[in-house]
Structures are given as C-alpha cells and as structure tokens.
Amino acid sequence: MPSPEHVSEPLIRARNLTKRFADFTAVDGIDFDVAAGESFGFLGPNGAGKTSTMRMIGAVSPRTSGDLRVLGDDPEQKGARIRGRLGVVPQLDTLDMELTVLENLLIYGRYFDISYVEARRRATDLLEFVQLTDRAKSLVEPLSGGMKRRLTIARALINEPELLLLDEPTTGLDPQARHLVWDRLYRLKQGGTTLVLTTHYMDEAEQLCDRLVVMDNAKIVAEGSPRALIEKYSTREVLELRFPVGVQETLDGQLDGLGERIEHLPDRVLVYAADGEAAAVAVHERGLLPETMLVRRSSLEDVFLRLTGRTLVE
Amino acid sequence: MAGARGAGLRIPGVRKLEHSLFVYRRIWRGTFFGTLVSPVLYLSAMGVALGSLVPTLTAFGGVPYLVFLAPGLLAAQAMQTATQESSWPLFAGFKWNKTFEAMVQTPQGVRDIVIGHLYWLVVRVGIVTGVFLAVAFLFGAVNSPTVILAWPAAILTGVAFGMPMAAWTASRKTEQSFAFVFRFIITPLFLFSGTFFPIEQLPQPVQAIAWLTPLFHGVSLTRSLAIGHDLDVVILAIHALVLIGLAALGTLIAFRTFRKRLIV
Numbered sequence: 043m044p045s046p047e048h049v050s051e052p053l054i055r056a057r058n059l060t061k062r063f064a065d066f067t068a069v070d071g072i073d074f075d076v077a078a079g080e081s082f083g084f085l086g087p088n089g090a091g092k093t094s095t096m097r098m099i100g101a102v103s104p105r106t107s108g109d110l111r112v113l114g115d116d117p118e119q120k121g122a123r124i125r126g127r128l129g130v131v132p133q134l135d136t137l138d139m140e141l142t143v144l145e146n147l148l149i150y151g152r153y154f155d156i157s158y159v160e161a162r163r164r165a166t167d168l169l170e171f172v173q174l175t176d177r178a179k180s181l182v183e184p185l186s187g188g189m190k191r192r193l194t195i196a197r198a199l200i201n202e203p204e205l206l207l208l209d210e211p212t213t214g215l216d217p218q219a220r221h222l223v224w225d226r227l228y229r230l231k232q233g234g235t236t237l238v239l240t241t242h243y244m245d246e247a248e249q250l251c252d253r254l255v256v257m258d259n260a261k262i263v264a265e266g267s268p269r270a271l272i273e274k275y276s277t278r279e280v281l282e283l284r285f286p287v288g289v290q291e292t293l294d295g296q297l298d299g300l301g302e303r304i305e306h307l308p309d310r311v312l313v314y315a316a317d318g319e320a321a322a323v324a325v326h327e328r329g330l331l332p333e334t335m336l337v338r339r340s341s342l343e344d345v346f347l348r349l350t351g352r353t354l355v356e
Numbered sequence: 357m358a359g360a361r362g363a364g365l366r367i368p369g370v371r372k373l374e375h376s377l378f379v380y381r382r383i384w385r386g387t388f389f390g391t392l393v394s395p396v397l398y399l400s401a402m403g404v405a406l407g408s409l410v411p412t413l414t415a416f417g418g419v420p421y422l423v424f425l426a427p428g429l430l431a432a433q434a435m436q437t438a439t440q441e442s443s444w445p446l447f448a449g450f451k452w453n454k455t456f457e458a459m460v461q462t463p464q465g466v467r468d469i470v471i472g473h474l475y476w477l478v479v480r481v482g483i484v485t486g487v488f489l490a491v492a493f494l495f496g497a498v499n500s501p502t503v504i505l506a507w508p509a510a511i512l513t514g515v516a517f518g519m520p521m522a523a524w525t526a527s528r529k530t531e532q533s534f535a536f537v538f539r540f541i542i543t544p545l546f547l548f549s550g551t552f553f554p555i556e557q558l559p560q561p562v563q564a565i566a567w568l569t570p571l572f573h574g575v576s577l578t579r580s581l582a583i584g585h586d587l588d589v590v591i592l593a594i595h596a597l598v599l600i601g602l603a604a605l606g607t608l609i610a611f612r613t614f615r616k617r618l619i620v
Contacts, residue, residue, distance in 0.1 A: 063620075097620075100461055102460050102461055102618075102619060103619065103620060104619065121465070122463040122464075122465060123463075125461060125462055125463050126462070126463040128461075130461040132457070132458075132461070134454070136453070136454040136455065136457050136458035137453075137458075138375075138378075138379070138453055138455055138458075139452075139453055140379045140382055140383065140453070141378055141379065141382065145378055145382075148378075149371075149374065149375050149378050150458070150462070152371050152374050152375075153371050153459060153462035153463065153464050154462055154463060155366070155371075155463070201462075
C-alpha cells in the first residue's frame with residue numbers, strides 16, 4: 043500500500059502562512075492542507091483573515107512569509123499557471139455591468155484562452171446549471187443579488203477548474219437565494235470539484251464543508267469536521283433561555299450546575315447540557331421563570347463562542 | 357492537460373483589448389454620434405465661418421485657415437479622446453465594475469491590462485481620428501497624400517496623453533481629480549499648443565513653454581504631415597520622439613501604479 047501522501051498530494055498546502063499589511067497582521071502563521079475532492083471551509087467573523095488567505099491561495103496577493111503550494115506550484119512563481127486552473131468567486135461580485143449575462147461568460151472564458159466556440163458551448167451549459175438560461179441576453183445590472191451570485195459561480199466554472207474558491211458565497215442573499223446557491227455548490231461537490239470557501243454563517247459551513255478551520259484574529263483556533271468540532275467543543279444540546287428585561291442580570295448563580303457550561307449573552311443565557319429537556323425541567327424546579335425556553339442541538343456557532351468568547355455574526 | 361494550456365507564446369494584452377471591444381460593441385452607437393458631429397461642428401464654425409475672417413497664412417507656403425486648423429484639431433481631439441478613455445471609463449474597471457480585479461484572478465496579469473489599455477487607446481483614438489479625417493476631407497481641409505501619415509501621428513499623440521493619464525488614474529482613490537485634469541491641463545493645452553494659431557503669435561517666453569507642452573509636439577507633427585509642405589525630417593523626428601517618450605514613460609509608470617492597485 044502506498045502511503046497517503048503518494049495517493050494524493052494535497053491541492054493546497056500552507057505552512058506558517060503569514061500576510062502583513064503596513065500596520066496589521068491579517069494572517070498570522072497558519073497551517074492547513076486541502077485534499078483533492080474535499081470541501082474545506084474557513085469559518086470566522088469579519089476581519090479574521092479569511093479573505094486575505096483566499097487571495098493568497100488565488101495567486102493575486104503575495105504572502106509576507108511562510109510557505110504555500112497550490113496545485114503543486116508556488117503562487118509567486120507560477121501565478122498565471124495556477125490561476126488558469128482555479129475558479130474564483132470573490133466576496134463582492136465583479137461582474138461586468140455593461141455586458142449581458144452571456145457576454146460576461148464569453149469574455150471571461152477568453153481570459154483563459156478558451157476559443158469562442160468552446161466558450162459559448164460551456165456558457166450555455168453553465169447558464170443551464172445556474173438556472174439563468176432565460177436571462178442570457180439580459181444585462182447584468184437588473185439581476186437580483188442571488189442571480190448575480192449564481193452568474194459569478196457560473197463564470198468561475200468556465201475554465202473547468204480543479205479547485206473552486208468561494209469567498210462568502212451567500213453573504214447578503216435572502217434565505218431562498220442562499221438555498222439555491224447551496225444546492226448548486228452541493229452538486230459541484232458531489233461531482234468531485236474541490237471547494238474551498240469562507241463563511242461567517244455556521245449553517246453554511248455545516249451544509250457544505252467536510253472539514254473546516256475556525257479562524258479568529260488572524261489565527262486558526264480549531265480544525266476538524268463540523269461534527270467533530272461540535273463534539274469536541276460543545277455539548278450535544280443547548281438550552282436557550284430568555285428572561286424578562288432586567289431579570290438576567292439578577293440571576294446571580296441561580297443557574298449554576300444546570301449544565302456543563304453556561305454562557306451569558308446580552309440577550310439570552312445558553313445552558314450547555316447533554317440533555318436539554320432535563321435542564322429545562324431543572325430550571326422550573328428552581329423556581330425560575332424565563333420568558334422563553336428553547337432546546338436545540340449544538341452548532342458551530344457554539345463552538346465558535348466557546349473558542350473565542352464571541353458570537354460569529356455580531 | 358489543462359495546466360499546459362497557455363504555456364506557449366502569447367501576446368500580452370490581447371484579451372483586455374477584446375474586453376474593451378465587447379464593451380464598445382454595446383455602447384458605440386451612443387458615442388458614434390459625438391465622434392461624427394464634433395468634427396463637423398468645429399470645422400464649420402471655426403474652420404469655415406471664423407476662417408473666412410482670417411487671411412491666408414504665410415506658414416506652410418501659404419494655406420487657408422481651414423487647412424491649418426484641421427490637423428491641429430485632429431491632434432487635440434486625439435488628446436482629449438485618449439485622456440477621457442483613461443479617466444472615468446478606466447477608473448470604473450478599478451472601482452465601480454472591478455473588471456480588473458476579476459481579470460487578475462485569471463491567467464491575465466497586470467501587464468496584460470496595461471498593454472491591453474494601450475491597444476484600446478490606439479483603436480479608440482484611431483476610430484475618432486479616422487472619422488475626423490474623413491470629415492476633414494469632405495470639408496476640403498486636407499489634400500496632401502502625406503495626410504495618411506498624419507493619422508498615426510494623431511494616434512501617437514493620443515497614446516502620449518492616454519498612458520500617463522492611465523498611470524495617474526490607477527493611483528486615484530476617487531474620481532474627483534479627473535475634472536481638474538480636464539479643466540486645468542487639457543483645456544489650456546487645447547487652447548495654447550498651436551491648435552488654433554501658430555505659437556509664433558505668442559510672446560517669446562510663452563513660446564518656450566509651448567515647446568515644453570506635449571500637445572504642441574502632437575499638433576506640430578500632425579499638422580506638418582497633414583499639409584505636407586517642406587517636411588523637415590529632423591524636426592519631425594524630435595516631435596515624434598517626445599511623444600513616444602511620453603507614451604513609454606506613461607506605460608512604465610502604469611505598470612507600477614496598476615500593480616500597486618491590483619496586487620495587494
């Protein structure tokens with residue numbers, strides 16, 4: 043049996059990767075590997091260093107120090123070659139407002155030296171895939187946010203990339219539009235495309251990522267599959283308590299011992315317990331009367347709260 | 357192998373030019389009217405109407421004012437078109453549409469964007485000055501066969517302004533300074549670089565300043581070739597070298613400012 047390294051060299055390999063701008067460190071010595079076919083996520087709040095990391099992977103931002111290999115090459119030596127094999131969905135849409143939906147795809151294909159005939163063939167398929175076929179001749183400007191996002195994804199696929207980089211693919215979209223994007227990304231993942239995405243939505247990370255790293259303040263603070271992270275850093279269930287205004291501040295230890303851990307957020311109290319229902323019963327037995335009680339399963343949000351003491355979306 | 361593609365010989369900037377042509381195909385109807393009407397208005401108002409008050413010039417072996425004016429306007433039009441193309445529309449690629457941000461995420465690089473913009477200036481100024489020359493011909497304002505060389509001279513004039521302007525534009529955070537450039541640089545140059553009258557009409561010290569302005573060289577080169585009288589190859593070469601130098605310097609600085617803007 044060959045060793046795993048021989049079977050597949052990682053598509054991305056970062057060691058002590060660092061990015062500093064004049065007066066601050068955006069990425070501070072992070073290590074990670076992304077394997078072929080994997081769906082890998084960077085989860086963290088705004089400003090954690092996710093976008094800077096993505097730009098270094100995408101060979102558009104030189105690293106300050108450390109080591110980085112993407113598709114076997116160094117982005118600083120072989121930038122154009124790497125970019126030719128990547129698909130990039132940037133955080134903000136960079137679509138050409140002056141051109142039509144179809145033209146956006148054609149010209150983007152030309153950047154990869156794809157012939158017009160081939161680009162048109164691929165564009166037709168991709169518009170079908172992102173459900174924009176009927177808008178092919180429309181200008182980009184009047185499209186909804188979700189449609190623009192889908193078009194950006196289609197554009198990123200025109201060169202049949204081996205690796206798709208998505209920087210906050212659904213930020214700013216309404217729930218329906220997000221689910222449509224997720225569905226398309228899920229199909230790509232099923233088809234074997236390697237996805238690397240950043241997000242500050244825990245549900246997005248749970249939906250799409252096989253494995254993820256949690257970033258905070260330019261560093262990686264945890265790594266694993268969503269399930270493993272939840273198992274490691276949280277309890278199975280969470281009891282959320284909301285008290286009438288002013289009451290939470292007077293609780294003064296009355297909840298102690300109800301679960302493994304208690305978090306006081308500005309608007310609610312989280313009780314981390316293996317059995318949320320039992321904890322809820324115990325709250326009543328202690329004579330406490332919260333306005334609402336909700337038992338839910340632990341999520342990556344709880345992992346993040348545990349690791350950083352802060353919520354993801356503030 | 358997908359990775360092997362693009363490893364062969366490729367000419368930088370061609371894809372960026374294709375992008376500009378894609379956009380132009382969408383908007384040319386809106387701009388073409390101005391391209392056609394502007395020379396008609398200028399040549400009829402200044403060349404024919406005002407020109408009827410101006411006696412035949414002694415310069416160039418004696419030519420009517422219309423014949424003197426047309427090549428000056430041609431060069432000035434090239435300057436204005438190229439500077440315009442390198443201001444708001446180019447800035448949109450950095451800031452509003454982020455076209456260039458998208459481009460550098462593909463195998464295209466900063467070099468392609470800068471050189472592609474240069475190609476585009478040649479095409480765009482070529483169209484505007486080509487139409488201008490056709491109109492001038494219909495007005496009887498050009499008749500020497502050497503006018504065919506005035507066309508590339510005008511295009512060179514445009515590039516000599518367009519590339520330094522592009523370098524400047526890439527370094528701007530906002531678009532506010534563009535209006536300043538037009539009001540305080542382009543318009544005075546337009547008026548005082550020999551477009552409308554020979555600079556010999558100006559006081560001696562001002563003439564010296566005119567020699568230092570790039571448009572003077574563009575106007576002089578274009579006019580000499582358009583009229584084709586007594587061509588002095590050395591003087592023409594000096595004019596051309598000044599313009600080529602400006603274009604080259606602008607391009608080199610643009611490599612830096614575009615890179616600084618796009619690769620962070």
